[in-house]
Amino acid sequence: MTETTETIKTSTGRVLRTEEMVVNMGPQHPSTHGVLRLEVVLDGEIVVDVIPHMGYLHRCFEKHCEHMTSYQQVVPYVDRMDYVASMTNEMAYAVAAEKLLKIEVPERVHYIRIIMSELQRIASHLIAIGTFGIDMGAFTPFLYYFRDRERILELFEMTCGARLLYNYIWIGGLSHDLPPGFIEKTREFITDFKKTLKEVNDLLNYNEIFIKRTANVGVLPKDLAINYACSGPMLRGSGVSWDLRRDDPYTLYDRFEWDVIVGKGEMGTVGDVWDRNMVRQREMWESLRIIEQALASLPEGDVQKAIPKRIRPVPGDAYGRVEGPRGELGFYIVAEDSVTPYRIKARAPAFVNLSVINEISKGAMLADLVAIIGSIDIVLGEVDR
Amino acid sequence: MGLLDQKFESSNVVITTMDDLLNWARLSSLWQMQFGLACCAIEMMAASASNFDMMRFGVIPRATPRQCDVMIVSGTVTLKMASRIKRLYDQMSEPRYVISMGSCSNCGGPYWEHGYHVLKGVDRVIPVDVYVPGCPPRPEALIEGLIKLQEKIRNESLVQKKAV
Amino acid sequence: MTAQEIHDILKAQFGDAVLEAKLENVPDPFAKVQADRILDIAAFVRGDERLQFDYLMCLSGVDYKGKLGVTYHLYSMVHRHKFVLKVEVPTDAPNVPSVESVWKTADWHEREAFDLYGLNFTGHPDLRRILLPYDWEGHPLRKDYQTPEYYNGMKVPY
Numbered sequence: 037m038t039e040t041t042e043t044i045k046t047s048t049g050r051v052l053r054t055e056e057m058v059v060n061m062g063p064q065h066p067s068t069h070g071v072l073r074l075e076v077v078l079d080g081e082i083v084v085d086v087i088p089h090m091g092y093l094h095r096c097f098e099k100h101c102e103h104m105t106s107y108q109q110v111v112p113y114v115d116r117m118d119y120v121a122s123m124t125n126e127m128a129y130a131v132a133a134e135k136l137l138k139i140e141v142p143e144r145v146h147y148i149r150i151i152m153s154e155l156q157r158i159a160s161h162l163i164a165i166g167t168f169g170i171d172m173g174a175f176t177p178f179l180y181y182f183r184d185r186e187r188i189l190e191l192f193e194m195t196c197g198a199r200l201l202y203n204y205i206w207i208g209g210l211s212h213d214l215p216p217g218f219i220e221k222t223r224e225f226i227t228d229f230k231k232t233l234k235e236v237n238d239l240l241n242y243n244e245i246f247i248k249r250t251a252n253v254g255v256l257p258k259d260l261a262i263n264y265a266c267s268g269p270m271l272r273g274s275g276v277s278w279d280l281r282r283d284d285p286y287t288l289y290d291r292f293e294w295d296v297i298v299g300k301g302e303m304g305t306v307g308d309v310w311d312r313n314m315v316r317q318r319e320m321w322e323s324l325r326i327i328e329q330a331l332a333s334l335p336e337g338d339v340q341k342a343i344p345k346r347i348r349p350v351p352g353d354a355y356g357r358v359e360g361p362r363g364e365l366g367f368y369i370v371a372e373d374s375v376t377p378y379r380i381k382a383r384a385p386a387f388v389n390l391s392v393i394n395e396i397s398k399g400a401m402l403a404d405l406v407a408i409i410g411s412i413d414i415v416l417g418e419v420d421r
Numbered sequence: 422m423g424l425l426d427q428k429f430e431s432s433n434v435v436i437t438t439m440d441d442l443l444n445w446a447r448l449s450s451l452w453q454m455q456f457g458l459a460c461c462a463i464e465m466m467a468a469s470a471s472n473f474d475m476m477r478f479g480v481i482p483r484a485t486p487r488q489c490d491v492m493i494v495s496g497t498v499t500l501k502m503a504s505r506i507k508r509l510y511d512q513m514s515e516p517r518y519v520i521s522m523g524s525c526s527n528c529g530g531p532y533w534e535h536g537y538h539v540l541k542g543v544d545r546v547i548p549v550d551v552y553v554p555g556c557p558p559r560p561e562a563l564i565e566g567l568i569k570l571q572e573k574i575r576n577e578s579l580v581q582k583k584a585v
Numbered sequence: 586m587t588a589q590e591i592h593d594i595l596k597a598q599f600g601d602a603v604l605e606a607k608l609e610n611v612p613d614p615f616a617k618v619q620a621d622r623i624l625d626i627a628a629f630v631r632g633d634e635r636l637q638f639d640y641l642m643c644l645s646g647v648d649y650k651g652k653l654g655v656t657y658h659l660y661s662m663v664h665r666h667k668f669v670l671k672v673e674v675p676t677d678a679p680n681v682p683s684v685e686s687v688w689k690t691a692d693w694h695e696r697e698a699f700d701l702y703g704l705n706f707t708g709h710p711d712l713r714r715i716l717l718p719y720d721w722e723g724h725p726l727r728k729d730y731q732t733p734e735y736y737n738g739m740k741v742p743y
């Protein structure tokens with residue numbers, strides 16, 4: 037695709053031409069966050085077009101669901117979809133399946149689920165901001181955040197034995213109750229973590245270089261965001277006050293007091309990369325607030341009481357959605373009269389958010405493209421499934 | 422040279438075999454390809470971040486295959502990706518080593534049965550030196566795999582093997 | 586707005602194009618509509634003052650053995666109500682008008698449904714495979730799909 041885009045005459049009458057060229061970025065590239073491949077059409081350093089190619093991690097999630105011998109068996113595969121936020125994935129699947137099966141779960145289960153998914157949200161945002169910092173040339177926040185992320189993983193590990201892929205939230209309940217000492221350890225973590233949050237906030241987000249690289253870059257206007265069905269920090273960064281935890285409450289989120297963070301365009305335009313990053317940063321404070329409240333009012337109960345022995349739903353379909361760290365994570369389950377799911381479709385937020393990349397990176401510099409990819413916070417396991 | 426630094430009064434000669442010298446050099450600076458595939462890559466990242474700090478073994482992530490000695494295949498290899506992995510492997514300069522991290526790249530992992538688009542083991546396209554089992558392997562397990570690889574390198578020899 | 590009211594508006598506007606509906610005792614109330622009218626209906630429900638479905642949550646292909654289906658999960662950010670539209674087409678002529686011009690997000694969802702189910706979205710600007718390689722044969726999420734023995738010289742089964 038080499039064609040003349042513009043002709044400029046120099047003072048001596050020579051014709052200078054610029055040509056478009058195609059640069060391939062990925063699937064092995066340090067800042068594509070996985071195996072994404074972008075075909076970038078460039079005019080000099082200016083991005084003319086971005087054509088994403090995915091599927092390098094297509095692991096046939098939906099086919100596997102159709103071969104399981106029970107609805108519960110899908111949970112481990114759900115884990116592996118968005119592997120940096122497994123808990124919220126399980127939560128979404130459980131919410132969708134319970135909607136289909138009309139299961140009421142005990143209050144304690146709801147509370148523990150909320151604690152877990154908020155912890156997971158923090159862990160996921162820590163990776164998102166940490167790696168985004170690396171993309172912008174700041175290595176230190178990554179190390180700080182990974183240190184604290186390890187502590188969240190320790191909490192998960194003491195609860196269910198796994199660091200990354202938990203198989204913890206089952207349909208109707210949980211695989212284990214909270215272990216002794218969990219609440220104290222979580223409280224300790226929250227106290228320590230607040231310090232890190234403050235520190236990194238000063239270190240990274242208000243750093244002059246960082247602001248220069250992110251403000252006014254990759255601006256996503258409100259209407260476009262809704263038309264592309266963006267969600268999560270992507271949508272909130274564009275100034276839309278929209279959070280499923282508040283606007284379409286599932287489990288017991290309506291009991292807690294917290295705020296929905298939206299981008300305000302403090303450093304430039306509303307909906308730029310800085311805003312999106314800052315939404316994530318501030319959301320962690322809100323998650324901490326929710327966890328603190330949930331820990332303070334944790335009810336007693338049996339977490340396995342409502343787990344069905346055998347799941348055989350009435351034929352039908354249901355779509356359940358939750359607010360994952362990346363946005364609206366939904367599962368569409370079609371059931372026939374059988375113990376095997378007939379069809380499960382995952383509405384992956386990263387997949388949908390990524391589809392807007394061509395629109396927001398047109399006219400940006402090639403180096404800004406890295407910032408834009410980082411700010412979308414994709415997880416390829418979820419994009420490709 | 423920290424061990425021998427400032428220990429002698431005049432310059433000296435150290436006698437060792439060529440094998441030992443080369444192997445020692447190779448195994449203590451295994452530059453790794455910065456390249457993550459799936460869930461295991463997150464554990465690989467954790468292994469090189471604060472708590473586990475893989476860099477103390479001389480494992481430094483490099484972005485281009487031409488500067489790398491070891492490729493850690495961390496995650497599910499799909500059919501679409503397999504040819505790229507082959508090409509990346511070909512671009513690495515010799516001697517090159519491969520660590521296959523996680524059940525997926527060992528044998529297909531949880532996707533072995535119905536994964537129509539999953540390669541059942543990266544060893545079908547490139548040779549593998551060390552397999553690290555687990556789904557995902559803990560960072561400690563990856564470091565263990567690395568130490569196993571170092572052991573393997575330590576026992577390499579330049580001498581041509583004779584048929585027995 | 587309740588599902589019943591939404592359905593009534595649709596029925597009044599499109600009459601016979603709205604085939605059947607299940608509005609009560611289901612997790613998500615839905616209406617089945619004629620496949621060839623889906624683009625008109627989509628444009629209507631997005632533009633109409635009372636409905637304003639501006640947010641397409643999800644678009645999924647389904648194989649109903651013998652028929653292929655597409656399910657549209659709609660949401661309105663303005664009125665905060667949901668509705669589900671479903672269409673069905675025969676497997677040997679799986680043509681569904683694309684709604685990409687109404688909701689941009691449908692672009693990739695439709696490409697995915699084409700890739701995995703072989704649904705042909707007419708009027709889609711760029712209908713090519715999205716997840717699988719371009720030279721892949723068949724549509725794997727169909728119920729009668731057979732996994733190939735080899736792909737590009739690589740053995741596929743374990």
Ligand code: SF4
Pocket residue numbers: 116459460461462495496497522523524525526530531555556557558
């Ligand atoms: S082995 Fe497990 S953790 Fe690793 S990539 Fe495969 S599924 Fe993910």
